[in-house]
Amino acid sequence: MEFSPANPVIKLCLQGMNMEDNGKPEEALTIFLQAFNEVTDDFEKFTAAHYVVRHQNTVVDKLRWLQTALQYALKVNDDAVNSAFPALYQHIARCYEQLGDADNAKKNNDLSASFAANPSDKGPFYHGTRADLQVGDMLTAGRLSNYHADVIMNHIYFTAMVNGAGFAAALAKGEGHERVYIVEPKGSYENDPNVTDKKFPGNPTRSYRTREPMKIIGEVTEWVRLSPEALQQFREKLANTKGEIIN
Template sequence: MNIKFDPNNIVIKRCMSGMSMEDSGNVEDATKVFHQAWREAKDDYDKFIAAYHLARIQKNTPDKLKWMEISLQSALNIDDDNVKSAYPTLYLNIAECYEKLCDSENAQRNYELSTIYNVGPIDEGPFYHGTKADLQVGDLLTAGEISNYKPELKMNHIYFTANANGAGLAAALAKGQGRERVYIIQPTGKFEHDPNVTDKKFPGNLTRSYRSQEPLRIIGEETEWAKLTTPERREWREKVAENKGEIIN
C-alpha cells in the first residue's frame, strides 16, 4: 500500500496555512487552524498529519506527548510503506517527551524504536524524473547539473520521486525551452531520502522524494500527470524566486 501525498487534501492545506501563520509569528491563529484540520480529518492519514502539527505547537510536554502518540497510532493504523518514513521522527519526539517527564524507561524504548525504523528508503517505485530535456530509453541521468532553484549551485546528486505529479512540477520548473517531460527511471545504485523535504514541513518523506549520486536509467516516459495551468506555473516560479532557504547538497 502506498498513499499518494495530495497537496489539495483539505487537512494538508490547513496545516500548510497554519505553518505559514507560525512563520509570521501568529501562533494563536495557527493553533486554531491545526485544530480545524483535526476536526476535518476523515481518516487515519489525515489524523496522523493533523495530530503531528498539534503536537508540535504544544508548550506543555504532556499535551505534546498526547498528540504525538495520537499521530503515531494513526500512522501505525495505516501500515503504509511511505508513512513508515515518519516513524523515526515520531518515536524520537515521543522519546524526548518521556525524557523531559523523567520517564527513562519509556524514553529509552522509544529512542530504540526510532533507531530501528531509521533504515532509509524502502520505496519500490515506480520512480520518475521531470525535465525539459529530450532523452531516450537507455540514457543515463547523472549528477552535476545546475540547480533549477539556485543557478549558482552545482548539484552533487540527481533527484527523483515516486510521485508522477511531483516530477511534472519539476519539469515545469526546469530550465530550457523544450516541452515538459516526465521520464520513468530506474536507480542504478543506492539512493536516500531527499533531505531538503524530509522532516521539514511534514514528518518523514511523504512526498516520496529521493536523490542519488549514482546515475538514473531512463526506462520509459510517463504521459499522464496533473499539468500546471499558466497561473499555477507563474505562482510556483514566484515561490521559488522568493525562497531564500539553503539547499542541502
C-alpha cells in the first residue's frame, strides 16, 4: 500500500480538514461521509471513518465509528496503519469509560499499551538528501536541519517509501543533485512524531527517526518526482509553517 495525496479519497479528506480549519464542521462532515462512501479499499475506509468520528455528537455514535475504523484497520495489516492502533484503542477505551463499562475500557487500554512498542516496519528504508555519500558511509545525528534554519537535529529521519525519500531530497537545502540512499538503522528507531497521528491517523508515510547511526548500503535512482510547480507550493507551505518541530 502506497500512501498518496493524489488518491481521490485522501484528497476529499484534505478538503474536509480544510473546512474544519475554516470553522465549517458541518461541511467537513459532509465531505468525510462522501469520502467514506467513495472508498475502494480497507485503508481508505479506515482513513475516512477516522475523520467521521471527529464529528459525532454522542459517545455511542463516536464509539460506533471508532469500531468501524478499527474493523478496517485490522483488515489492512500494513505498517502504515499499525502505528494508529495505540491511539485508536485508547479512544475506544475512553468511550467505554464514559459509558461506565470498566471491563471493556481496561481491555482496550491494555490493547493500546500492547501496540505502543517499537515500530514493526522492517523496511527497506530510504533517506533523501542532496549530500554526496558513498556505500559504507555512516549517517549520524547532530546535523543542521534541511528544512528549519539554525535547528540542530537530534535524530536522523528516514522512510520506508522511496517516493517519500525522493520528496525529502527535493525539498532539502543545497545545490547538489537529489539523492535517495538505501539505509540500514544500526539501533532502535521510532515513528516520526511530527507526522504520526497528526493530519492522518497512524503513520501512513512510514516515516521514522533514530538517534543511532545509519549505514548507507545502496542508492536508488528511480522514484516519482513532483512537478516544479508542486514543489514550489510545498516549499512555500513549509516556509509559512508555524510551530516547532518535535526534535
